[in-house]
Amino acid sequence: MTATNARPKAGAGARAAVGGGRDVLMLLLLPVPLLVAALPAAFAGGGTRRWFGGRGESQRAEAQAAKDAAAEAFYELDTAQRDLRISIETINAVDSSPRGRKAAEDFDALGRRIDEVSHAYITAVDRHDLDRDDLESSVASQARTELTRAKDDLVRVKGELDRFAQGLGPLLGSAETQLARLAPAVERARQALLAASNALDSVRAAGLRADDLAARLAALAPELTKLNQGAGQHGVPETLQRADVVLRDAEAVRTEAERLPERAAEIDRRLVSLRTRAQALTTRAGSVEPVLSELRRRFSAACWQDLQPVPEQAAVNVRQAEDKLVEAAKAREEQRWADATSRLSTVRALLNATNEAVSAAGDRLRQLNAVAKDPQEEIERTRFAVRDAQRLAMAGRHTPDPRHARPLDDSVARLDRAIAGLEGRHPDYWHFLTETDAVRRTAARVVSDIREERGAGT
Structure with missing residues (x-):
């Protein structure tokens, strides 16, 4: 039983603990004549009670003061426990590490000690009715002793609670930082998804399908559902991580969608450029055979044997490049952008290899001519x-x-x-x-x- 839950069970005695303090405060605020008139009523708890002077009333006053002090200590402990419970719940929502779990366990242990001292306090309050007309001095003295002991126990446990709260500083700071990041991170992820969707709509309006991008965006829908369900269901760290993933993937889709018109235009330019280059290489490859003929005529076999396959290989490479260009053009027409780009890269590699081989024959002849003339x-x-x-x-x-x-x-x-x-x-x-x-x-x-x-x- 926690202090919070125990308070309603205190009954009239527990309520009087706080009420007594208020009565004394009201008496201090009254003018002197009214104070004299109000004293009997105040100590009678609002009813009529015979006024007993001497040592009996002194014992009753001391017991009432002990009761007020215990009530104040009980209230402060209960308030501190309520505040600390919010901190523990914050940590538990974010931190599942061993340190986070130990903090929760230690708080539960403190809660059990709080229940013990709170129960002792409430029992002491309910055991003694300090407003009774026939309250004996010995009973008032016993009530003062028990209520003082209860107050001291409440203060001691309050000190333990304060020290525990101070030790939670780093964990609580980290948890609050993550919670502060949560709402903005989720909102950024949602905005990124919206921006990606709008970018796809613009692309489609321009006549580009972007089916692969649409599929990637659709795959993020379950993640958005989990984001909308909130951290209460999926946990703060997991929700933050999910928001980061959704943000990254949605921004990638948006970026690619916005670049798609430019990408399509670039593929069109590359198709034209590589067709022209293939035609030029076909013409250049025809000049290799005369170069080889001169090399064979003027130099030893070791100087040109490695170049013999060049004309045939050049013709094969150019034919393969032209076939890949046809495939790339078809992929472009069907808006299979990745396939079109891949085919064009293959064409470029084939033409580069052909260009190097064709150039090698001419370079060889020039080098050999130079060294034969003057080594x-x-x-x-x-x-x-x-x-x-x-x-x-x-x-x-x-x-x-x-x-x-x-x-x-x-x-x-x-x-x-x-x-x-x-x-x-x-x-x-x-x-x-x-x-x-x-x-x-x-x-x-x-x-x-x-x-x-x-x-x-x-």
Whole structure:
């Protein structure tokens, strides 16, 4: 039994505990002549009672004062318990952690102690009628003792309740913060759903179906229902999380719906652009065969064998790209935007690969012509890269770090072998070019390692 629930059971005695305090206050406010006239009536509780002077009335007054003090302590404890119960309910609505559960358990334990001291107080009040005409001094003294003890117990438990309330500060602050977020979060989610729905209506009015977006928005309907049912049914943390998910998903639908007209226009532009590019590559692929013919005529097989499949592969890639363009156009017409975008990405990849292969044949011929005419430029370029790396490796040192010196020494030997390979009737110029490129890449890697190590202070 809590203090709140116990109060109505106090009966006339409990009510008199508070009423007695009011009687004394009213007497203090009366003028002096009226005070003299009112004293008998006030202590008689509104009725008629013989006035007993001396020690008996003094004991009665002390008992009544103890009763008033106990009533005040009872009222303060009851008020504090009511306020704290609201705080506990707030925490329970938000926090299901072990700390939150322990707070509720501790409050229940305090409630049982409050019931005990409240019951003792109410029993003491009901046991003694301080308004009786024949109240004996011994009975008044006993009533004062019991009511004082009840008051002290009420005050002690009130202190425990206050200390417990102070310890709830962090939990209560966190719970109130989440509750303060709840209504705005739910409202934002609802507004986001409304905005997404309006964006879809605008898209449809422009002749775009957006079926996938409509399906995604419809999937959020059950979540909206749960939001409308409230945190009382689903809990505050779950409702906050649900509101965040609905907000994010609805905003994604709205954003995509608003971009849909632009997306459709972009797909139309890409269809035109990629068709033009496919036609241009078909023309360019026709020039590969003459390039290969010249390579075969002037250079050794090692210089052009890897390019032999280019004309056929280019033709295959262009045909596949054209087929995918047809599929993309159909997807666009049916407003299957994701499919159209995917097909166009495939077309772009095929055309990029074809362009690289076709360009490689022409680039190969130019490189081979240049090195066949004068290999010295390629040699000097490579030697400069190696020497530059060697200078950096020796900077600030008497001897280079073996980690840097070894790859550079190997690169010098590799370059010498590549130069020696140019001797003979049919030199492999392509092998020479690949070797010099590898040497330069090794030198660049050593330079990068040295700078990274020195930048790190090692």
